[in-house]
Amino acid sequence: MSNQLRDVLQKQQEQKKPASEAENIIQLVAFVVGSEEFAVPILSIQEIIKPLEYTRVPGVPNYVLGVFNMRGWVVPLINLRLKFGLPYEKPTEDTRYIVIRNQEERAGFVIDRLTEAVRIKESDIDPTPETISQDENLIYGVGKRDDRLITILRPEELLKRTF
DSSP, X not given: OOXXXXXXXXXXXXXXXXTTTSOOEEEEEEEEETTEEEEEEGGGEEEEEOOOOOBOOTTSOTTEEXXXXXXXXXXXXXXXXXXXXXXXXXXXXXXXXXXXXXXXOEEEEEESEXXXXXXXXXXXXXXXXXXXXXXXXXXXXXXXXXXXXXXXXXXXXXXXXXX
């Protein structure tokens, strides 16, 4: 049997392996806040919408802009620029709200720009660097994609109420 034929047969066998034996692929939605690219797991996202009117709420941190009504749900709106310590900027044509939800909670997060849906191998995700002193629980890891790095956030930590 030729080496070429053997290689083809070997690749076919690898493709037939059950998903548990294949490398885990994580599907994410990537977005930009400030000059950095972030991502969250695609399954944690309920919706991505254009900015809409919201109602201010007194006595909350400055990064909580207020609440908005989404089909009968009162959803808190959090500006990720302010939460991450960046200066406020007015919304642009690219600004979006990403509504993230789990079983108990949901919240909208203001992002500067949506980039793309991303598939990253688990082996291409490094743990949070030890030099990061901010809330490291918020960061799942740093994904490597082509020539760029994407900070992967934990949706359950984003949804934790700290106000």
